[in-house]
Amino acid sequence: MKIFIVAGEPSGDFHAAELIRALKEVRKDAAYYSAGGRELKACTRQVQDMSRVAVNGLFEVISFLPAILAVSRHLVREIERIDPDIVIFTDFPDFNFNLAKKIAKPGRKLVYFISPQLWAWRKGRIHLVKKLFDKMLVIFPFEAEFYRKQKVRATFVGNPLVNSIRRRKISPEPPENRPRPRILLLPGSRTKEIHMNLFAMCAAKPLIEASIDADFAVLKHRDLSPSLFQPAVDAGISVIESDPFEEFARTDLALACSGTVTVELALSGVPAVVMYKMAPVTYTIARAMIRVPAIAMPNIILGRHVYPELIQDAATPQNLADHALAFLTDPAKARETRRELARLYSLLMPFDARLAASEVLSV
Numbered sequence: 001m002k003i004f005i006v007a008g009e010p011s012g013d014f015h016a017a018e019l020i021r022a023l024k025e026v027r028k029d030a031a032y033y034s035a036g037g038r039e040l041k042a043c044t045r046q047v048q049d050m051s052r053v054a055v056n057g058l059f060e061v062i063s064f065l066p067a068i069l070a071v072s073r074h075l076v077r078e079i080e081r082i083d084p085d086i087v088i089f090t091d092f093p094d095f096n097f098n099l100a101k102k103i104a105k106p107g108r109k110l111v112y113f114i115s116p117q118l119w120a121w122r123k124g125r126i127h128l129v130k131k132l133f134d135k136m137l138v139i140f141p142f143e144a145e146f147y148r149k150q151k152v153r154a155t156f157v158g159n160p161l162v163n164s165i166r167r168r169k170i171s172p173e174p175p176e177n178r179p180r181p182r183i184l185l186l187p188g189s190r191t192k193e194i195h196m197n198l199f200a201m202c203a204a205k206p207l208i209e210a211s212i213d214a215d216f217a218v219l220k221h222r223d224l225s226p227s228l229f230q231p232a233v234d235a236g237i238s239v240i241e242s243d244p245f246e247e248f249a250r251t252d253l254a255l256a257c258s259g260t261v262t263v264e265l266a267l268s269g270v271p272a273v274v275m276y277k278m279a280p281v282t283y284t285i286a287r288a289m290i291r292v293p294a295i296a297m298p299n300i301i302l303g304r305h306v307y308p309e310l311i312q313d314a315a316t317p318q319n320l321a322d323h324a325l326a327f328l329t330d331p332a333k334a335r336e337t338r339r340e341l342a343r344l345y346s347l348l349m350p351f352d353a354r355l356a357a358s359e360v361l362s363v
Contacts, residue, residue, distance in 0.1 A: 001030040003360075004084035005040065005113075006075070006099065008050045008092030010189045010221060011260040012114060013037035015139075016090040018160045019113055020044055022353030023360060033082055035075050036090075038223070047078045051223055053095065072099055079103045086360060088113050089133075097125065100132045109363040113137045113356075115154075119146045119292075126150050134363045137356055140301065141347065155359050160351040161260070165245060165267050172269060173250040178215070181252040181328050183208070185218040185237065186265075188257035194228045196277040197257045200317050202235040204255065207321035212328055219247055252334075253327050255320055258295050262307065266298035266344055271337045273323040274299075274307045275315040283312050301347055306340045 003023065007016035017039035020032055024043070034040040035048035053068045072095065079087065086109045089096040093116030100110055115138045118126055129136065129152055136154040138144050147154035175181070187198040198218070205216055217238040220229055229239045240247070244261070248254075248268040256262055258276040265272045274296045277283075294300050296307045308323045310316070327334050 001027060001086075002033065002082060002084040003027075003030055003086045003088065004033045004079055004082060005036065005044065005088040005090065006034070006050070006092070006096060007036040007040060007090035008053060008095050010037055010051075010223065012091040013039045013050070015114060015160045016040055016088070017043050018163070018351060018353070019088065019090075019137075019356055019360075022357045025353065026357045026361065033078075033084065035071075035078075047082075048075055068095065072102070075099060076102045085109065086111060086363065088360065090114050091116070093117075093125075097128055097132070101128075104132055109134045111135050111137060111360055111363055114139055115143045115147070119143065126152070135359060137359055139351070140297070141349075142301075155355070156349075157356040157359065158349040158351040159263075161263055161267055162345070162348055162350040165264075166350065168243075168245050170245050170249045175252060178250065178252070180213045180215050182215045182217070182250060183324065183328075184247055184251040184254045184270075185216065185232065186254055186256040186261050187218065188259065189221045189224070189261075191224065191228060193257050193259075194224065196279075197275060197315070198229070199231050200275065200277070200315055200320060201255045202231045202237060203317035204320035204324065205235055205237065207317055208324055208328075211325055214328070217247070219244060253324055255324065258309070260297075262296045262298055263344075266307075266341045267348075269338045269341050271327045271334050271341075272307050273310065273320055273327075275310040275320060277312055277315050298341065298344065302340060302343060304340075306337055 005016050007013040013036045016036055020043050032044040034044035034046045036050050040046060053071050088111045091114040104110060110133045112133045115136055136147050136152055137157045138154055139159045141156050144154045144156040185201045187194050187201055208214055217240050218229060218232045220239050220241045222241055232239050248270050251270050254265050254270050254272040256265060256272045256274050258274050262274055296309055299305050299307055310319050
């Protein structure tokens with residue numbers, strides 16, 4: 001048996017590797033191939049590094065279109081050469097939908113792991129899901145119900161982030177051990193996100209420091225160029241590259257770009273202010289298409305805005321500072337936020353490796 005897996009961005013690469021390791025426990029005799037990042041390279045025969053096409057948004061995709069098309073053409077050739085029995089697509093919907101159209105054929109099973117957020121926007125693409133994919137493996141419970149209503153085979157397999165946190169067994173550092181509150185900046189894992197979000201985060205620093213003395217650090221993803229973080233250096237903010245969950249354990253508050261990291265923060269019990277800025281054209285289109293009351297996944301799952309959300313023009317340094325100070329100067333608000341975040345563990349089960357592997361192999 002040959003299994004090929006595609007993951008186009010760092011968070012997807014991490015989760016895809018979790019799935020491959022689970023599959024290897026069941027089918028040690030299978031050959032595993034990938035297009036992905038560092039994590040998949042460590043556990044598969046990688047035929048394409050996907051880090052250079054990890055972009056999102058209409059304007060951003062257009063900017064990288066020649067590279068994206070070249071990678072897509074190369075992958076089609078490689079997949080046809082390898083001729084896998086099963087192809088697994090991880091998140092990264094625009095790229096993966098187009099690739100799936102080109103490599104689908106009778107007898108080859110296509111599985112989607114980590115659902116594109118069709119329940120939030122572009123629901124019209126459900127017809128492509130029905131046409132192209134044999135099964136959806138989803139990591140949030142409400143997604144399985146959404147697909148079942150659309151007559152699509154879907155299974156909730158649990159969330160790998162729960163496993164990651166439990167496996168590390170990192171205990172939060174008591175706040176009293178820190179001489180001053182620690183604020184962690186998380187501007188994103190893509191180059192474009194850093195460009196769009198980091199400046200406002202850094203500009204919020206002196207506004208916060210006007211009221212309280214705080215320690216600031218920005219967490220850099222290992223695959224990103226250090227030069228992207230020069231605004232943080234200029235603002236006197238430490239740029240660190242270490243295990244995120246260890247950093248969360250000693251963090252009082254995060255200023256975070258919307259994305260997977262908000263779920264990681266929530267499961268770690270860290271209060272956060274969520275922001276997101278994008279190209280104006282991308283934002284105009286997205287605002288017209290998105291039909292959800294929140295963008296941060298913890299807020300969606302919990303059914304309320306536990307994390308404040310500052311989107312586009314609202315994501316100003318002053319607004320970031322105001323919301324940050326609301327947490328840092330009101331211990332009762334911070335405690336209530338942590339209690340609310342703890343409810344996530346009753347709503348998200350750990351990633352079930354055997355279940356996921358069984359669902360892939362029985363497709």
